[in-house]
Amino acid sequence: MLVTPSAAGGPGRGRQPALPRVALVSTGGTIASVGRDRLDLTGYAERAEMRAVGALLAELPELATVAEIVTVELPNVPSHALGLADALRVVRTARDLAADPAITGVVLTHGTNTLEETAFLLDLACPPGTPVVVTGAMRPATSLSADGPLNLVNAVRLATDPASRGRGVLVLLDDTVHAARDVSKTSANRLSAFRGGELGPLGFVEGDGAVVFHHGTEPWAARGAFDPGAVGTPPRVDIVLSYLGADGALVDAAVAAGAAGIVSAGTGAGYPTPAESAALDRAVAGGVLVCQATRVGSGRVTPRPAALADGMVTAGNLNPWKARLLLALALTRTRDAAAIQRLFDR
Incomplete structure (x- = not known):
């Protein structure tokens, strides 16, 4: 695991107020994937080539106006190749970061194939409080109209918004905020692949960066109830x-x-x-x-x-x-x- 302060953000100079600090946990997936060309929207997975988180952030100077980013780079693995033990290690990393009082929020980038499962595990492990946001992309980083960059910026916006506290783990793709407990991937390829169950989305990150919640999240006994470091090896x-x-x-x-x-x-x-x-x-x-x-x-x-x-x-x-x-x-x-x-x- 690599932990580094990122040049994508900082506390500012002169009389500028300090920016919130966000831990960005990178696990690879489509958001970091490299295709053959800009029209490769489906075959990139066979290339198995992914950009490091630093390369992604270098293309997003806009994040410097939103937060100070501390990067935590885990091995890049296609999400459908993760085992339960792998996912629990990711969850443990995010949970520990969320417990750090110096961290305003945690953002996890993840492949969309099993994003809803890792987000759900995070919801079981992270006590409501510090916002934890999971995001990804439906198009690779090198594609025409890649959705990952704006998803990442909006995930950081969501993680730093005070209204996100206490809502459990959130999922952000396509400007839309979902509860991790309820969200599912419902399309193989569309940008609007994720749906929030019968209640729909919790809210949206609007075009001007404003976070708007339309309804709250219900209390749930299992939310934050498990410490991934204490469960040992779960049974089959x-x-x-x-x-x-x-x-x-x-x-x-x-x-x-x-x-x-x-x-x-x-x-x-x-x-x-x-x-x-x-x-x-x-x-x-x-x-x-x-x-x-x-x-x-x-x-x-x-x-x-x-x-x-x-x-x-x-x-x-x-x-x-x-x-x-x-x-x-x-x-x-x-x-x-x-x-x-x-x-x-x-």
Whole structure:
């Protein structure tokens, strides 16, 4: 990990007031990627070439008017190549920076493929207070009309705005502010790829740099509840997707592979097939904790008291991949289904 003060900002000279200090944690991704030419909007991933954070900041002298930037450069890794242990190391770095009283806010650049998952882990680990903002880009740094530079400037604006404090981890792309708990990537390629769930975005960073919030974030028991340095190695948790005619083979395979938990991504409001249900019952009988989620894009899987008594929890409105992360961390603390359900409820 490389930590350096950046020339992109500073406390000013003469009678200029000191600028807020923002820690910029860089992990690579599309925002740092180099394409073959300016029209390479899709093939750049195969090149696996990324710019260092210093090169990105050198092209953004505008940041000098917003904040003093302290760069923290982690290894550049495509986000779809990250494991849970890798993501937790990133989260631990950001959490430690957010705890530094000299830091006004933390900005994390991340590949968009799994951005929502790392942002969600950050929300589980960072107590509300110092703003933590995750951003990325849908177009590589070398492309025509690259979106990364303005995303980065707006993320720093958001991280330094007093109204961002206490809202949990925020995600900023395409001028739009989302809650990390609710945001999902919903398009493979469009600039407006990220959506904020049923409640929509929290707000926007306007063209003049003003941060405007339209509604707040609800309290949630799991927000900031986990210290990534204390969870050790989370147990294996697998996701099993339901589909027409699915049998229980994938559930049985997850159990055989050593899963301590299974997230069932059921149909509709959270319904696996009868054969999957039977396999999930076998898993629970064998000591595996099952979380019932839904494969659809929105809506809530409601708590089911009878299932809770049998050792099964429901995901609420968390999508399956976020439910997997919360279940994995929760299982490092307890196997009590009722206690785990309280972490899912909001």
